[in-house]
Every structure is written in structure tokens, then in C-alpha cells.
Amino acid sequence: MQDPISIAAEKIRKLEVQGARNVAITAITATETLANQTKARNKKEFLKELMKAKETLFASRETEPLMRNAIRLIINQLEKGTEKNVGRLAETVSTASGQFLKDLENSKERIADIGARRIKNHFTILTHCHSSTVTCLLKKARKDGKVFEVICSETRPVFQGRTTAKEMLELGVKTTFIVDSAMRFFMNHVDLVIVGADAITSEGNVINKIGTSMVALAAQEARIPFYVVSELLKFDPATMYGDYEKIEERDPAEIWKEPPTNLIIRNPAFDVTRRDFIHGIICEEGIISPHSITEVMHRKYPWVFE
């Protein structure tokens, strides 16, 4: 029987699980299962087991700061505590995991509450790709009685924009659907751009779905506010110490099923949007300037730097 960590890591590696949030949930759940099934005889053995799990999960995909920060947090709590009983340590993992998932959910709602206030009646909002936090925010705005329109880019190669469009129509929002390269064409009719995030670097840059940096550029050119919604724990402490956020490249077949021989297909999944294009990051703390991200993290989640 395969252990829960290997199964989870495998799913993550094979892209069966996608989106920073889902990856984190999968990894946490596996860690909790591991803890509950542990046969470790003492804290040392238990921690060793968890460190191995951490290693396996970290290796499963290039950069997933949310998942990594979650694992870091759980192990950190064990290490810091004085508890030595393995059973109770396993409970700690359970509690910490549950707390993390609950906090994550709370953060999303908090972000939706804050972000929804940025939407004024009759706004046209452009978004790229699909982000559950963005759609949660838009739902909240709708619930608050705001009337607005949404423009969705289709988001090649895997058309996540279609998911966004469907969710918007279900909300009863007037929705316009365009190809990615038409985003500049419609920009002067937009009041606000909102996108999600996969990772935030120590310089304050945001990694998100390929094309995000082009929208940001077009928004800046037309003086249109560009906001990122993100839980703070998408901050990647490794970037602090010089690592580049790795940009995952996906299967070329996503772009062209049966391409001609010798064609090189490049399919980077993300790009980097520099902090100066971003009006604010809407996070659980409120709306902040991306330039101050490391200090926010030091104040709020100092353990990510440990």
C-alpha cells in the first residue's frame, strides 16, 4: 500500500491537482493522514517522518509557496512545542492542518469582503484566467447589490476563462468573453483589473497565469487600476534568498495536439508581473502596496522566514 504522501505528491506532480489552493489542501490532508497513521515511537522519529514528507511534497512541483508555507507552519508548531507524546503530536498536526484550512477559507472571505468594496456600481471589471478568490470577491460584490460587468479573457491554452465566464453568468452578471490578445483593445472601457496570484516574491512581484503581465502592461498604459488578490501565504520566502520563482512549463500538447515535426512549442504556465504595475495586493490584512510585502510577512507570519 502506497503511503498518503507519495500519492499526494504523485497527484501534484502529474498536475492532477491544480491551483495553489488545491495543491496546498492536498498536501495538508496527506500530512494529516500520515500523522494519524504514524508508527513512530517518539518525537524524534515522528519529526523525521514529517521531514521526509516535507521533502517529498516540496519536490513534487517546482514552486508552490502556499503548500510549502502550510507544511512549514505545521512542522514549526511541532518543533516549537514541548509535547513529546506521539499521539498528541499527531493531534497537533491535525489541529494545525484544520486551522490552516480554516484560516485559508477565512482569508478568502476576508479578501472578498475587502475587495468587493473596491467595486463601484456600473464598473466594468476585466479578469484573466480563473481564480476562486477573484470569483468569490465578485460574488460578494454582487451579494452587496453592486451592478457591474465582467470581461473575461479565454486564457489559452486551457481556457480557464470559460470557467470564470460561466460562474459570472450564474451570478447574473453581464459577461463579455474575448481572446487573450484583445485585452488591450477593450482596456479603455475597463474600470478595474483584478487577477489572482500563484506566488509573491520578496521584491513584491507577482507570479500568475501566463499573460497576466501583458494585461498589467496594457492597464498601466491606459491608467487603469490593476489589483492582485492573494492570501499572504503565497509569499515565497525562497525568493528572499535569491531563488528565482521557477516558471513551470506544461505539456506542449495543450497548445497544439498534433504539431508539425521539429516545431518547438514553449508552454510556460506563468509569468512575472513587476510590483510597479500593481496598485495593491488585496490580502487578508487589507490592501497593501506590494513593495512592503517582506515587512508585512515579518510582522504577520515571521515563521515563514525560519
Place this chain on the structure above:
Amino acid sequence: MQDPISIAAEKIRKLEVQGARNVAITAITATETLANQTKARNKKEFLKELMKAKETLFASRETEPLMRNAIRLIINQLEKGTEKNVGRLAETVSTASGQFLKDLENSKERIADIGARRIKNHFTILTHCHSSTVTCLLKKARKDGKVFEVICSETRPVFQGRTTAKEMLELGVKTTFIVDSAMRFFMNHVDLVIVGADAITSEGNVINKIGTSMVALAAQEARIPFYVVSELLKFDPATMYGDYEKIEERDPAEIWKEPPTNLIIRNPAFDVTRRDFIHGIICEEGIISPHSITEVMHRKYPWVFE
């Protein structure tokens, strides 16, 4: 039996013929056929017939300056001449049509010759959509022994980038294929951007495939030269007199075959790239600054203003 003009206009209207060059060829050929079949008894009747043809063809699609300039040129030559014999007038149409098509071909080759010199060994060239003039230019460069790479964007919604990619591979050129919104991602590895044109306005702006203005913006941000290749007769004199270049919107099904109910799909086929993003227009006259386009036209093709 339907007349040749109606048939041609219908084909153009239904988008069976596409690309500025093909539209022009179809219209000219139909005009030539009309002239050869004419039953007009005198110059007046003949001209009336041609004026009606002009009207029908002009109405077939919103803006097709190359086609319009071709028809303008042919009729202009009849009006100016002193010939009154209908048979010989029909011959004039034939000659003028043939000359126009030949000039068009010569222009393309001239542009290829000139543009090919802009390509240095080991350059990486990015292009968007498919333009027969761009690929002609790249073929010429290849024939001149230049070694270079090409990056093609797929060009949603109808993937003309695939045609470009295939042609490049046939040439033996190392070719990379990407989604449209990844163009900024790769921009810092590019030495030159070259695109085609559908129309040029009196202000010096260029209308081309949707997404062109986003590439131009990303190229400017990274200080990468951005060139447009175009026959001068894509200049649209109507813009001189205040008309906006109409941006054709195509069938939403090109973007999403079975979209959810109520979804608005916008499918503009072109966008406008402002003159300040364009390093030069490579035309049959050589490489010019787009800011001087009207004066170039006044010197070279003054009859387009008549």
C-alpha cells in the same frame, strides 16, 4: 446568370476570400471580367457600369483599402484618358488590372529584398498572425544565407500562426510556437518584431490582426525594434477625411463553438497600433517613418486622394 461583380462581392462579404491581398485580387479580376463582357455602347455607359461595380465592391466589406485603391486606380485611368471606344476602354481595364497585380507582386518582392537586409545572422524574430509578405521576406533572408530563429504566436481565434510556423519549418528555420499571451514572456530574447498590415491611416497608425498592438507595446517596453511590412496602397485615404478605420467583428463561434446562454462574445479581427510604436514601415519605397505616410502617398500615388 449572376454577374462577376456580385459573385466577387458575395465571396468577400461571406469571408470566403480573406487577407487584404486576396480581396484585392478577387475584386480586380471581377472588374476585368465585367469589362470584357460589357455591352455598353459608349464610354458614358461603360463608366456607369464600372461605377456601379465600384459601389458594390466597396460595400462588400467595411474597409479594404488595398482593394479600394485598386478599383480607384483602374477607373481613374479610364476617366483621365481620351479614349472613347468601348472595346479599347475594356482593354485599358485589362491592362490596368494586370499592371496592378504585377505591381503588387513586385512590391512584395521589393519589400522582401529590403526587409531581408534588416535580418542579421543569429537574430530571433517574433511575428504575429500570418502575412504572406512577412514570410516572403523571411524566405528571402534564408535564401541570402541568413541563419535566424522565428517565434510565432498561435494567433487566436483562428490560429493563423500555425500556417506561419509550418512555412518556417519548411524553410528549415528553427521555429518556436507560443500562445499569444506569452509574447511578453519571450520578448527579451527577441531581436526584431515583424508584422504585416491590413490598413494604414493618415496619422501613420497601422491596422493589423488583433493582438498586434499588444506585441508592439511589449516590444517598446523592452526596446525591441518593431517593423511593419506593407505595400503603400494599404493606405486608406478615407482616414484622411475623418473616417475611422472600421474594425470588423467576426463570428463569435470562432472563439467558442457552444458558448453558455447570454454570454457576449466580442471578436474584433483587428486592432490599431499607433505610429509611435513602429520603428519603420518597410514598403516598396524602402523603410519609412510612419509619421510621413501621407506625404509619401502624395508623392508616389497622388491619385488615391482624388
Place this chain on the structure above:
Amino acid sequence: MQDPISIAAEKIRKLEVQGARNVAITAITATETLANQTKARNKKEFLKELMKAKETLFASRETEPLMRNAIRLIINQLEKGTEKNVGRLAETVSTASGQFLKDLENSKERIADIGARRIKNHFTILTHCHSSTVTCLLKKARKDGKVFEVICSETRPVFQGRTTAKEMLELGVKTTFIVDSAMRFFMNHVDLVIVGADAITSEGNVINKIGTSMVALAAQEARIPFYVVSELLKFDPATMYGDYEKIEERDPAEIWKEPPTNLIIRNPAFDVTRRDFIHGIICEEGIISPHSITEVMHRKYPWVFE
């Protein structure tokens, strides 16, 4: 009894006549009167008289290219002609003057025709100061059935924006009135900026009412098209040869009637908008890029360089 030229020059000097167009009309009318009253006995004397008139009129205000070009044109026609009879020469002055005024009027109408096509239904148009050509253009658009809104800046210190606002209300146009420094505040709701011109330099820059360059800057920042409407004869050939367009400074009392002692009040009437901020100059020739202005003048009015 004072001669007509001195009277006109005096009126111009004392700012009793204002606006490039009115100054030109005053000067031309005076020149015509002078010619009709002449006591010159031969062409030489007549030309001498006119050259003196030219000198007096040119000295009446720092830069008035339209007026200067008008006088240049009239004298140029006399010099070029072979006519020697003083009576008939005076008639030539009369005819040329009349022709100039008629051409000026035609140019204005032509500009209005062309510019009106740039206005789409439901546009919001921002304008600064009062320009009879701008309001003529807006009237034309209205007459063509276009529905649009106008935002007028008040245009301190002499509130010419109030005149514009009144004219717009008379047209039945929805009109919003703001202070000059609020123009950036409203810019993102604007579709088009249109202003007049007092002079155009050989570099393609436009001299217009103080504040115009600030609107242009704010329009550029927000990617809003900025157009200048102007007769080509506002081109100032002296700038070709190195002269700066002189910026007239007006009475400080316009700004503050009873200022505190020692306060320096600076009241420049105009500022310079660089060609790169201007999408197009809408002139009697059509819409042109300001960068090509000298070549347009060489083609159309070569005599201004003589």
C-alpha cells in the same frame, strides 16, 4: 486722420482684437482699405506702401502666423504678377483679401466636416478654452445627429471656457464645467480631447492657450486621443529658421485685480504642446501627423517659405 493700418495695428497691440482668426481678419481688411485709398503713382510706390503696412502689422503683436501668412500671400501675389496699373493692383489686393477670407471660412467648414466624423455616438469630449473651429466642429457633429457630451474647463484667467459651455448648451449638448486643474480627475471618462491652435512650429509642436500642454500630458497618461484642429496657415515659417514662438504675457490684473505689493504675477497666454502628444492635426487637408507639417506646407502653401 489716422491711416487704416495704424488703427488696425493699434487695436491688435491693445488686445482689442483677439484670437488668431480675428487678428488676421482685421489686418486683411485694413490692408484692403489701404489699397483702395492708395495715392501711389506706380507699382513701386504701391509696393513700398504695402511693405510699410506689413512692417507695422507684423510689429503689432509678437507672433500671429495666420495674420502674417495672410499679408505675405497678398503681397506675394502682387510681386509675382506682371500687372503695373495701380488701380488694378489695388483690385488684386481686394480680390486676394476676399479670397483669403473665403478660404479661411472654407477651411473651417472643411475641418468641421472632417473632425465631426471622429465623433462617435455617446462620446465624451473634453475641450480647453474656446476655439471657434472646435465649436464649429461640434455643431457639425450635432447636425449630423451625433449624441455626445462635452466637458469644458473654465480656462483661467479669462474664463473662455464659459463661452464654450454656453455654446454647447445652446446646441442642446449635455455639458459639464470644471476648473482647469480637475482635467486629470475626469480624464478616464473622456473619449476624445479636441483643442484649437494659435500657431504650429516647424517641428510640429502646437502653441495654444495656457494649460493645453497639461491636458495633453494627462490625455497621454490615460491613452486618450488628443487632436488639434487648425488651419494649416497657422504654421509659423519663422520657427523653421530658429525663432522661438514668442509666448505673449498678458496683464497680471487678469489673474489678481489687487495683488499684494511685491508679488510677481506671471501670466503667459499660451504654452507649447509637443508633437508627440498630438494624435493628429485636423486641418483643411485632412488629418495629418504633426511630424510632417513642413512637408505638407511645402506641398500646399510653398509661398509661406519665400
Place this chain on the structure above:
Amino acid sequence: MQDPISIAAEKIRKLEVQGARNVAITAITATETLANQTKARNKKEFLKELMKAKETLFASRETEPLMRNAIRLIINQLEKGTEKNVGRLAETVSTASGQFLKDLENSKERIADIGARRIKNHFTILTHCHSSTVTCLLKKARKDGKVFEVICSETRPVFQGRTTAKEMLELGVKTTFIVDSAMRFFMNHVDLVIVGADAITSEGNVINKIGTSMVALAAQEARIPFYVVSELLKFDPATMYGDYEKIEERDPAEIWKEPPTNLIIRNPAFDVTRRDFIHGIICEEGIISPHSITEVMHRKYPWVFE
């Protein structure tokens, strides 16, 4: 007899009191009076009274962060303390109020000290509107023996620039007075722009008198340093949580006393200057980058977030 809070709120509502500082002083003084006159029998009643006062004062004008932070601070001190005696609680209000006003005064002097060092001999300083902190800073620089010039914009519609000009002349400073739209005209002769602030948002943007953002734009275009002087307590914590800083619109009659029928007059009192235009905020802490404002507040005045 009306209670002091209602009177103060009324004055603020009717714009009888103006300027962030004066509004704060009025509200604090009223709160102090309320506390001194209280008939509350216990802490609970006393706090209830104060909470009602807070509500009334907060409702008196859309956004007045300085006033709001002052009231927050006073109530916060009561709530945190263990004191239960109403008399002594009233004294606490008195002390806290007095302390706040003294701190405010100290901050102003501290800002003046710091800012004055930024002025070098023979500088030309441009300022917009009237800010007592700016003039305090300039007085300090003068007292330090610096020789400099000042350019004041008149600041339509209510000419606060005239107050600034008079104060400068009284200081013996060479002062130039211009219309608002001439600020770009003179920008290349300016060494430093200094303006005040009404509010600072969590993104680091500054709300100040209408026109401030246009000066900032013109300063940036000409690479001229642009500084904001402001007490940190003008930071508005509500912006952290998504609220927009409300832009007050004032009486149209300020702009045009007897406007034509149907004219819409828009009179926004403030505009927003984005953080990227601001070289530094000169505050009681020293000169800071606006991008770090929330972290500065968390370190220095954490209670504003409570």
C-alpha cells in the same frame, strides 16, 4: 441648549471649519467639552456617550482621517485603561485631547525641521493650494537663513494660493503667482515641489487639493522631486479594508456664481496622487517612501488598526 458635539459636527458639515487640522481640532475640543460636562454615572454610560459622539462626528464629513484617528485614540485610551471613576475618565479625555493637540503641533514643527533641510540656497519651490505645514516648513527654512523663491498656483476655485502668496511675501520671500494650468509651463525652472495632504491611503497614495495630481504628473515628466508633507495620522485605516477615500464635491457656486441653466458643474475638492509620483512623505518620523506607509503605521500607531 445644543450639545457641543452636534455644534461641532454641524460646523464641519457646513464647511465652516476647513482643513484636516482644523476639523480635528474642532472635533477634539468638542469631545473634551462633552467629557467635562458629562452626566454619565459610570464608565459604561460614559463610553456610550463617547461612542455616540464618535458616530456623530464621523458622519459629519465623508473622510477626515486625522479627526477620526484623534477620536479613535481618545476612546482607545479609555477602553484600554482600568480607571472606572467618571470624573477621572473625563480627565483622561482632557489629557488625551491636550496631548493629541500638542503632538500635532510638535509633528508640524518636526516636519518643518526635517523638510527645511531639503531646501538648498537659491532653490525655486513650487507649491499648490495652501497648507499650514508647508508654510511652516518654508518659514523654518527662511529662519535657517536659506534664500529661495516660491511659485504659488492660485488654486481655483477658492484661491487658497493667495493665502500662501501673502504668507510668503510676509516672510520676505520672492514670490511668483500663476494660474493652475501654468504649472507645467514653469516646471523646468522648479527645483522642488512641496504640497500638503488631506489623507493617505493604505496603498501609499495621497489625497490632496484638486490639481495636486496634475502637478505631480508634470513634476515627474520633468524629473523634479515632488514631496508631500503630512502628519502620519492623516493615514486612513478604512482604505486598508477596501473603502475608497471619498472625494468631497463642493458647491458649484464656488466655480460659477450664476451659471447658465442646465450646466452641470462638477467641483471635486480633492484628487488622488499615486505613490509612484511621490519622492517622499515628510512626516514626524522623517522622510519615508509612501510605499511603506502601512508598516510605518503598524510600528508607530498600531491602535489606528484596532
Place this chain on the structure above:
Amino acid sequence: MQDPISIAAEKIRKLEVQGARNVAITAITATETLANQTKARNKKEFLKELMKAKETLFASRETEPLMRNAIRLIINQLEKGTEKNVGRLAETVSTASGQFLKDLENSKERIADIGARRIKNHFTILTHCHSSTVTCLLKKARKDGKVFEVICSETRPVFQGRTTAKEMLELGVKTTFIVDSAMRFFMNHVDLVIVGADAITSEGNVINKIGTSMVALAAQEARIPFYVVSELLKFDPATMYGDYEKIEERDPAEIWKEPPTNLIIRNPAFDVTRRDFIHGIICEEGIISPHSITEVMHRKYPWVFE
């Protein structure tokens, strides 16, 4: 005995002659000598001799448009003429050569006259490298009684800025001398930047001494006018047809006499300043926008395109 053309070509090749103007003079003089010594028996032989001379001279250095245009002009006059007598053809060469040199001198003076008017009293003018046309212009301004300062960059690697500095001091002009990389440091104290040109491309770009494009960038950043002085015949028609202006690389020893082994020293002599950085080209025709350069050439020197 070596022929005059080979001697001249050799001098040019070995950089014994430098500066676009001196190279042109050397080539013309050699051509004149060749013509005077000719032993050709008929026009055909004579032209053949000249064509060979042209080839040799053109091959002597990569791009020297002024020299090339001079030779083109001379041969063009022979070809067009009907004269067949070799003696009289030689005289034509002599006359054309003399005329060219005289025109060149006149152009310089004309440029100086025009440019000098751009200098106002108390201006600070920054220049880079040494250009005889720039110093001629400054001499003219001085002669006109203008009082101004000059900042000279030293212009590594061969310190041509020292020549400029000496010439300025001889004129009695207050002169400041700085290292090249300090140009941005002083830019905000500059009123005008003026530089020379080695070549002008069909796009309107200017090739000049290495570093020119960095000054242009720094000037643009600070909104300081940047002018190029140049005879129109520095226009290079080959760029029209796709050729890049070749950037000559000089002897590494100019930069470091005894460099360490393996060090690659790159010593490009020129760089390219894009048209959008250039406020105007001050040429014999007046001040023009670089964007219209090809049309100016077509009007004024159409033979360069032949």
C-alpha cells in the same frame, strides 16, 4: 606613382582623416585631381574611371554618407549632361566639386545662423564630443551677443570634448568639463542639448559619437530639448533600402593601451539615437522633425535616391 584616389582611400581607411566633413572633402579633392589628370579618350572611358574611383572610395570606410552623396552628385551631373568632350567633362567635375564644397560651407553657416537663434541669454548648453558645426553655431550665438554657458563631456576614448572645451574658452564662454557618465548628474541644470551627426537614416534616426544616445535618453527623462545639427546630405540612402548603418569599431588600444591578456575590448565609435528623442534636426533647410527626413530629401536632393 600612386593615383590620387588610392591615396585618399588609404588615408580614409587608416583613419588619418576623420569626421564626416573631412572625409568628404578628401574624397572630393581626390576626385577632382583624378579628373584633371585623366587620360580618358572619351566620355565612356572617363565615366568608367570615375565609377572605379567611386567604388574605391566607397570601400574605404563602412559608412560615410556625406562623402558618398558628394561622389554620387558629381557623377550624376556628368551622366545627366550631354557634354561629350573629356576636357570639358573634367571641368564639370571641378565645378561640381567646388560647388559641393562651397554648398557644404554655406550649409554650415546657415545651420549656425538658425541654431544660434535657439540659444537664449543665460542658457546652459550641454554638448557631447566635438562637432565643427556645433562650435560654429555657438560662435555665431556669441557673436550675436548671447551670454551662455557650456558643459562639455570629455568623450572617451579619444577626448574630443577637450577640443570643444578649448574652443569654448577661446570664445570667452564659461565652460564646465565633466566625465561622460556625469551627464545625467548635471542634466537638470541644462537648458538645451546640441550634438552633431555622422549619418541620418531613412527612419529619422541619427548616428553620432558613442554616448550620444545616452545623453538623449537622460535629456528626455528630464524634459530637456535635444537638437541635432547636421547637413541634410548626411542622410544615408542605403538605410532606405534596408542596410543598417554600420557602426565602426576602432582600435581597442584607444581604450586601454596595455590590457590584460584575454580581455575583449569593444570600441564602437558611434551609437544610434532614435528619432523620438530628437526635438529637431537643425539643417540648411531650417529646423525639421526627423520623422519627415525622407520626404525632405525627395524634395530637396532627389538625386540621392537615384
Place this chain on the structure above:
Amino acid sequence: MQDPISIAAEKIRKLEVQGARNVAITAITATETLANQTKARNKKEFLKELMKAKETLFASRETEPLMRNAIRLIINQLEKGTEKNVGRLAETVSTASGQFLKDLENSKERIADIGARRIKNHFTILTHCHSSTVTCLLKKARKDGKVFEVICSETRPVFQGRTTAKEMLELGVKTTFIVDSAMRFFMNHVDLVIVGADAITSEGNVINKIGTSMVALAAQEARIPFYVVSELLKFDPATMYGDYEKIEERDPAEIWKEPPTNLIIRNPAFDVTRRDFIHGIICEEGIISPHSITEVMHRKYPWVFE
């Protein structure tokens, strides 16, 4: 016999010691010597002696924040402690000094570790001047097996670029050497710009060798990442309180040994690079946005503000 502080101060004043790091080492060593030789009879006398030393050292050169922060730290530790025995206080100075030097060395290595990770294989890195931290970083990258190229500017007037070039060649790195004004010419072939720092201001601006801000400008224009490597203690707290970082002007003879009479030679040693040009500061804490520098200092080295 001269005291160690005067000797050190003299060396610093005469520029015998150069570079922020060397100046700090010299000052610390002298302070340690002073402490070891002290004849003070009690803490009060000892502190007085040190305060005098501080004054002398601070006066030795305009701004040397690293040195000043070092001295501040040492005295701060004495003042804070309760130790009263002079001998043990002297030991404290010794320990603190040693610790500071060790920390400095550790910081450099830490910076090298972090920065080296930013270098990818086949990168071309441009650097200006010589910085021991930059070369330490490049050595680390080399040691990590990275293959990269370096472009060094010569850095007039004293050619520190030659030192950099030699060190790179010794490392076996392919090295290209250019004049300072050629940096823009090569910028499009650069992947990363890295420079050192002499001081960091509270606004987040960096003071470094003259020319640094020009490279930064050229890098920004071409979208090339620009990083500064610096120990955090180069932060200058005086800038917080309004002082400008003084820009030292060096001996004119560095620029021109025997200049002509009356020539003004300006030789500023440093310039200011605004925070917005800097992608990140690589410091001992990791890579941070310069905009948050004061908060980083408050968290990490709060004593610099005392």
C-alpha cells in the same frame, strides 16, 4: 606622537583610504586602538574621549554611513551597558569592533550567496565601477559552477573598471571592457546589471559611483533587471531627517591633468539612483524592495535611529 583617530581621519580625508568598507575598517581599527591606549580614569572620561573620536571621524568625509553606523554601534553598546570599569569598557570596544568587522565579512558572504543564485547559466552581467561585494558575488557564482560573461565599464575618471576586469579574468570569466558611454549600446545583450552602493537613503535611493544612475536608466529603458548589492548598514539615518546625501567632489586633476586656464572641471564622485530603477537590494537579509528600507532598518538595526 599623533593619536590613532587623527591619523585615520587624515587618511580618510586625503582619500588615501577609499571605498565605504575600507573607510569603516580604518575608523573602527583606530577606535579600537584608541580604546586600548586610553588613559581615561572613568566611564565618563572614556565616553568623552570616544565622543571626540566620533566627531573627528564623522568630520573626515562628508558621508560615510557605514563608518558612521559602525562608530554609532560601538558607542551605543558602551552607553547601554552597566559596566563602569575602563579596562573592561575598552575590551567591550575591542569586542564590538571585532564583531562588527566579522559581521561585515559575514554580510558580504551572505550577499554573495544570495546574489549568486540570481545568476543563471549563460547570463551576461554588466557592472559599473569596482565593488568588492559584486566581485565576491561573481566569484561565488563561478564557484557554484555557473558559466557567465561580464561586461565592465572602464569607470572614468579613475578606471576602477580595470580592477573589476582583471579580477574577472582571473576567475576565468569571459570579460568585455567598454567606455562608460557605451553602456546603452550593449544593454540589449545584457541579462542582469549588478552594482554596489556607497549609501542608501531613507527614501530607498542608492548613492553609488558617478554613472550608476545612467546605467540604471538604460537598463530600465530595455527592461533589464538592475540590482544593487549592499550591506544594510550603508543606510544613512541622516537622510531620514532631511539631510541630503552629500556628493563628494574630487580633484579635477583626476579628469584632466593640465587643463586650459579658466576651465571649470566638475568631478562628482557619486550620483543618486532612484528607488524605482532598482529591482531589488541584495543585502544580508535577502533581496528586498528598496521602498521598504526604513522599516527593514527599524526591524533589524533599530539603534541606527537613536
